[in-house]
Amino acid sequence: MRRRISALAVTAAVAGGVLFAALPAQAATAAAGRQSVAAGGGISVNIDELRQQSADLKAKADRLDREGEHEAADRARAQAHALDKRIQAYLDSEENMS
Numbered sequence: 001m002r003r004r005i006s007a008l009a010v011t012a013a014v015a016g017g018v019l020f021a022a023l024p025a026q027a028a029t030a031a032a033g034r035q036s037v038a039a040g041g042g043i044s045v046n047i048d049e050l051r052q053q054s055a056d057l058k059a060k061a062d063r064l065d066r067e068g069e070h071e072a073a074d075r076a077r078a079q080a081h082a083l084d085k086r087i088q089a090y091l092d093s094e095e096n097m098s
Helices: 002-021 047-066 070-097
Strands: 035-037 044-046
Touching (some): 044 047, 047 070
Antiparallel strands (some): 035 044
């Protein structure tokens, strides 16, 4: 039982890390393009760059599906979905600041 719980904890931590690793450090910097500033003004995010990353992941998933790598395609789609949710959260927080 103890080993199973630790294995589940490690799996959850790795899965969470993969989603956060999908966003490079540059995405949180002030760059050209549309930007969103989170509450408190401490974080600026390039929304256009995040949308491009999401589109790239979706294209990668389609390519992997055509190649027969369905599990890898599902992982790429999950990462794209997580990015889409994060983009929407940024946009919602920006609207709530006004």
